[in-house]
Amino acid sequence: MACIVVLLVTSAMLGTAGRSSGADTSWTVMVYMANDSTSPLPSGDNINAMEAAQQAPGTSILVLLDEPGEGNSRILDVQHDPNPDQMTIVSTTVDDNDEVIGPSGEVNTGDATTLANFIKFSTSHWPADRYVLILWGHGAGWDGLCLDGIDMLTLVELKEGLSDARSTLGRSLDMIAVDACVEATFETLYQVRACADYFVAAQTNIPYQGFPYYQILTALEEAPNQEPAAFGGVIVDEYIAWSAVNSQNSATLAVFDLAEIASVINALIKLSEQGLRYDSIFHSSIHTAMASAECYDAEWTFDIGDFLVRLSGSDVPLEMKALATDVFVAYSKMVTRFDKFDHPDPLDGINVTGATGAIIYAPSTSLFDTRYLDLDLSTTNWDEFGKSARLVAQTNESEVGPVIYYGDSDSDGKMDLAALAWSNPYPNVTAWVFRDSPHGMTYVKTYESDASSITISGIAGDLIVSASASVNGSAVSYSELSITLHGASTIEVQLLLDGTSVSEGYDVRVVSTNLTDYAEAVSGKFYARLAVPTQVAVGQLVQIEVLNEAGVIVSTSHAFVPDDHATVDIEILHEEIQQQTDFYVLLLFSILPGLFVLAFSIMMYVDFKKKQRAA
Known part of the structure; x- marks a missing residue:
């Protein structure tokens, strides 16, 4: 009976906290405070800061605290x-009934089971709408975090505990925030991708004092209904302001946003594939882009965005530049909030310009880096690309490229195809086609052949x-060729009057610089067939x-x-509406000068009053 009473009392005690009593969103914030190391951090200061903050009804903050020593x-x-x-x-110290700590009174924060048990214990006894896990302690990048003596939570163990x-729990956590150094790594992000919706971390060292918990938790108390992404943004803003x-x-x-990482990794795989392929004849450019990318903690651990920018601006094949841009775009979508403080005179000499x-880390061939193969990111080809690119190796000369032969497939006197022929019998030849458009260079199509020749057709433009x-x-030959092929682009126009198709009594023309082309009426629609590139360029606005x-x-x-064909629906305005529109346009233009004069006069008056007050 005594056991039953104890269990009932404990259950009641555990159940009183963290339950939403109103309409506000409830939050359970779990702080995994790994401080049992030879270099302890100010855990007491951080907990005092948490206590100083008010908590909204329905918000609970649980801390698993492991200090130096035993028991x-x-x-x-x-x-x-x-x-x-x-x-x-x-x-209040919580009696966990040995669900997390056990009878010894000591946990190993470097053990996946400890992490899993703490999350399960907290979420079962303090159920909430939102769950946030803060991993607190020392970080070692892709090697792991949350030291406990000589042990640490490796990324493999981190995934194991979270999974x-x-x-x-039956779902992922809403957010994981890492109050530890250099854990905003691609290796960490990919490892925990299925375990949380959002991830907050720094790519640089976190100061000894850690996060400003009073400001962060106060912001949560003031706006408990904010979304997890917004709360993550608050952590970023408060941390950078404090720093x-x-x-x-x-x-x-x-x-x-971990939902976006699959797109980033897919793009990175494509870039790595071409990087490995071209390494033999572009090694120097690839190596330089990687070696010069901004580093903060360890050699060959560099900012992924800075590397991509440097690579896309270096002397590498066009497809590598395009793929680097694709990775950067996908990566930018994944980063929902980022801020930095670039210290003018940092004590550690590290700037974050x-x-x-x-x-991301480019692993080496050393025995130490064999552990990298345990990570999920090593299932992609990034590790092989990284190993290849970071080596100091010779760059081979490119062999002779193809000869171009033009053809006119429809006998209209305009070249509409180009045949590329290599003199050597290569087992694989590839042609990536890009178009020089008004919006810049855009990717069009890739051709591949095992016959040392490729024919490009059906694509018009420069x-x-x-x-x-x-x-x-491995690439042994590379050439960048400029060709012009002729073709046509069709814009199909459907006219609508009160939602009904019309054509009788109307003409349609396409107008652009040095172009006025009337469309042909066929079966109730209008077709403007434009010559590319003599009349217009693909991508040009007309x-x-x-x-x-x-x-x-x-x-x-x-x-x-x-490229080929587009359909445009145009609603025709009734004459009276058109006249009304024209009237208002004329009226606007007639009074616009007066509005500018009035605005200028008000501005001068306000400025005059300010000077009067200053005097």
Whole structure:
């Protein structure tokens, strides 16, 4: 009976905290405070800061605290301390019934089971709408975090513990924030991708004082209904603001949307594939881009964004530049919030001028780096690309590229195909086709052949071809070729009057610089067939004008010249509406000068009053 009473009392005690009593979103914040190391951090100061902050109804903060020594591990249910000047911890120690700590009174924070048990214990006894896990302690990048003596939570163990907890909880955590150094790594992000929706971490060192918990938790108390991504942004803002005033070093912090990482990794795989293929004849450029990318903690651990920018601006094949841009775009979507403080005179000498949010490691062939193969990221080809690129190796000369032969397939006197022929019998040849458009260079198509020849057709415009030949998967020849192929682009126009298709009594013309081309009416629609590139360029913006029988423009629209065919629906305005519109346009232009004069007069008056007050 005594056991039953104890269990009931404990259950009641555990169940009183963390339950939403109103309409506000409830939060359970779990702080995994790994401080049992030879270099302990100010855990007491951080807990005091948590206690100083008010908590909204339905918000619970649980701390698994493991200090140096044996038998002193405990779980705290953080309580508000109305006297922030006193340094005594006032929070309640929770009896966990050996669910987390066990009878020895000691946990190993470097063990996946400890992490899993803490999350399962907290979420089962303090259920909430939102779950946030803060990993607190020392960080070692892709090697791991949360030291306990000589042990540490490797990224493999981190995933194991989080996955175990996720399985019990039935869903991922809303957010994981890491109050530890250099954990905003691609290796960490990819490892925990299925265990949380958002991830907050720094690609640089975190100062000794850690996160500004009072400011962060106060912001949560003031707005408990904010989304996890927004709360992550608050952590970033408060941390960088605090660092700008208090830190002797530079600081970075970012929020990552882990739902986007699959797109980033897929793009990185494609880039790595081409990087490995071209390494033999472009090794120097690839190596230099990687070696010069901004580093913060360890050699060859560099900012991924800075590397991509340097690579896309270096002397590498066009497809590598395009793929580097694709990775950067996908990566930018994953980073929902990023800020940095670039210290003008950092104590550690590290600046973050080129920082973009996350770092990545290019592993070596050393025995130490064989552990990298345990990580999920090593299942991609990034590790092989990294190993190849970081080596100091010779760059081979490119062999002779292809000869171009033009052809006219429809006998209209305009060249509409180009045949690339290599003199050597290569087992694989490739041509990446890009178009020089008004919006810059855009990728069009890739051709591949095992016959030492490729024919490019069905693509019109001023083209740039990235042509290469490979042997055993390694490029031995590369050429960048400029060609012009002729063709046509069709814009199909459907006119609508009150939602009904019309064509009788109207003309349609396409207008652009040095172009006025009337569309042909066929079966109730209008077709403008434009010559590319003599009349227009693909991607060029053109104006489409609709004229009535009197030759008056009754409606206009705009369209980009398509690769092949595009359809545009244009609504024709009734005459009275058109006249009304014209009247208001004329009225606007007639009173616009007067509005500018009035605004200027008000501005001068306000300035005069300010000077009067100053005097």
